[in-house]
Amino acid sequence: MPFSDVEATRQTLEAAGYACSPEIATVVFLAAVAGKPVLVEGPAGVGKTELAKAVARGLGRELIRLQCYEGLDETKALYEWEYAKQLLYTQIAREKISDAVSGAASLGEAMERIAAEEDAFFSERFLLARPLLKAIRSPAPVVLLIDEVDKSDPEFEAFLLEVLSDFQVTIPELGTRKALHVPFVVLTSNNYRDMSDALKRRCLHLYIDYPDAETERGIVCRRIPGLSRRLAEQLVAAMGRIRALDLKKTPSISETLDWAQALLSLQVDSLSREVVLSTLNVICKYRQDAQRVRQEVERVVKFP
């Protein structure tokens, strides 16, 4: 049992550098208890991927990551035979092969003899393990991150469902491999498309939203230690107002961190109108967004 209770889970994650709400701690704890995957949804940059990393750090486990995209298939996710390597070995071992077949009465017999050696060609040596197989074969428990699963195709989702339900795979040439330890699985989604009901049923669901000011300040102070408390407070308050502006790309925690870093290197001690205007490109990726913030800048930097 990796965690003893919700509070211990929260402390572990915090110690691993992840600012953690009671809700996040509860779901992570329950997933560990039940051996179920967590399906994490939420806007870009709120720390979905980071959560999996923090769990791995906190538990001292290896993190195995499978990045999903359109067209991802089993050979990229599970395993693949290394044809080039097999070929190379065949070439080098050509003499041995002719030894094996020398004296064969017929072509058929030669084939039989080669077939008897087939195991040599389809052995672990030539197997290229991709993330899912790596997670299943690992002798120590791991954290498996299946990132942006909403980008994968429905066929792949069905395949994933199979793997996630019994954590075993069958490789025709080698037999069935079953996981020694059920990995702690985190799936993340940006809600590009809905996942199937079957997959959702298999998982615990966690929605991570933009953090509240208090939490975000905690993250900033931890990540950018040199920043003064006052500036961190202003920064986070300003960010909250900018997020309310309905931009094309709402800035996320990553942008807050970049911004904090920029302010630190500019050595400013307070967030003024001028400072915001000169660092806008750090928070806004689009020109219109920057324009919008410029219009509202008075409101953004109005601190008590």
Add this chain to the structure above:
Amino acid sequence: MDVMIHRFAAAARAAGLRIATSEVLDALALLPRVDILDEAQFAALLRANFAKSRLERARFEHLYHLFFHELREDLHASSAPVAPHVEDFRRELISLEPPSEALSAIADFLAADPAAYLELLNSLQSEGRGAAGGPRGAGANLGGLVRRLPVLRALQRAREALDGFLAANRSRIHWETRRDLERHLAGRLETARRLLAGEDPLRRLTPTPLPAVTETYGELGRTPFANLSPGERVRLREAMAQLVRRLRDQTGLRTKARSRGLPDLKRTLRGAVRTQGIPLELRFRRRPPRKGRIVVLCDVSGSVWSTARFMLVMLYALQDCFDRVRSFVFVDAPHEVTRHFDDHEADRALTEVLHDPAVPYGAPTDYGRTLRLFRHRHLDTVTKKTTVIVIGDGRSNYGNPEEAILGEIRDRARRLIWLNPEPEAFWNSGDSEMRSYAVLCNEVRVCQNLNQLADIVRNLVL
């Protein structure tokens, strides 16, 4: 506690959340692992097991509040003396003559078991579905108020019965308890009324955020399609043709590069194993996957048509980027127009669509009936590979919006995108049902000018 969770699950199902039995069992199994006196933990446990998408979450939040806060005051010690009288009153209500389904649902609701009442409300929303395919059934499109009337009347009866009950028990129940009982039950009746009137956040969910667009076409790109002058229309066509060329180039270039060059090393080697490692046959990468299927549903009432037509032109000009494009227009029923576009170039096809006698251009727009009939006749066009695009303002002349059917379509589709030619500020005014529809879509966008249209098409194709 287990009983309460079963009841909560029943109520949540009645209100339209899909909760599998296994999910209830999972939640129960995990219950001993959380501290149920810590509400953050308790709520997180239920949420993680019962609300499995962003859409369901908002609904879950509301139900949770209703069930564990509004309907659970009786858990507090202060209201203990009231409890037996609530039960008495419940019995009295269900024995009232003439009996009614609504009344007994209300009786249960007052006794903190809301499943039947929520189910009743849910069925009101989707009433008229039975008439799908048939002629417009009475009741299918009556205003919401008419459908709610019997329940409203039952609430009225319950209120009168409560007054009667209190008066009849004046000597039997202590006046303080009577006062608490009155307050308690009147509060619940008010909650029930609010749910019925739809004033509750049960339906008022936050709509999908709408990203703004890239400004590519300056003034021309900003002008709403409906306001273009004839000269601007010509320039619009040119700009669209150019965009189509550019997009085709971008997608086409990739295709060509692959079918011409780029051998697939792995497949070549795999083949070579069979020929003593000599790569006799070069294998090439397969054609890149196309972008799936498209089903477009266009409202062809006046204001929407100016947007819908340009979207159709673009989609068909880019037709070979997709596996298949099927198009439907509707006023009060879906009507497939794919063949016009298959047989002719876009302009001619549009003219034919506009003169198609099968489309009742004069009829009032009816989204609910369109959705019902679409489900009945064309649902098989939608699979997990299909992107469904609805182009419409969501103005349905106060008919039943049938948003549940839209949800069903989304569940079958890969993605559901709604394009609305009206600016967002108008969405929830008058007879617009956009609020109900928006929350069900994977993406909602304003589409009234070239900038917006170009942005949308680019996202679809690239």
